[in-house]
Amino acid sequence: MPRGHELSDFQRGRIVGKYEEGATIRKISKDLEISKTAVHKIITDYKTMGKTSAEKRTGRPGPSEQLLHSIQHTVEKEPGIKLSEIATRFKISETSAGRYLHLLGYYKS
Secondary structure: OOOOOOOOHHHHHHHHHHHHOOOOHHHHHHHHOOOHHHHHHHHHHHHHHOOOOOOOOOOOOOOOHHHHHHHHHHHHHOOOOOHHHHHHHHOOOHHHHHHHHHHOOOOOO
């Protein structure tokens, strides 16, 4: 299995099920073709916390409410402002500026 691949809840449940049936980590790993380390971690989480599902990953945080409010205020105050000017003024990329404008309901025409 490739490194970094997230196991599904179904796969995690299979691991726990085999563990409860008495299978060893090595046997589970071989049968399901999952690394021993991953199997061990899932079983440890199950034994210590009683959970079989993975924790939700947060990902990269989006723009702050303050930034979005400031951009919206600027666009309302200066309706003809260019995307590049918004990007420069708020020290963000033009791609981000466009994405934020889209979030605020301003669409490219």
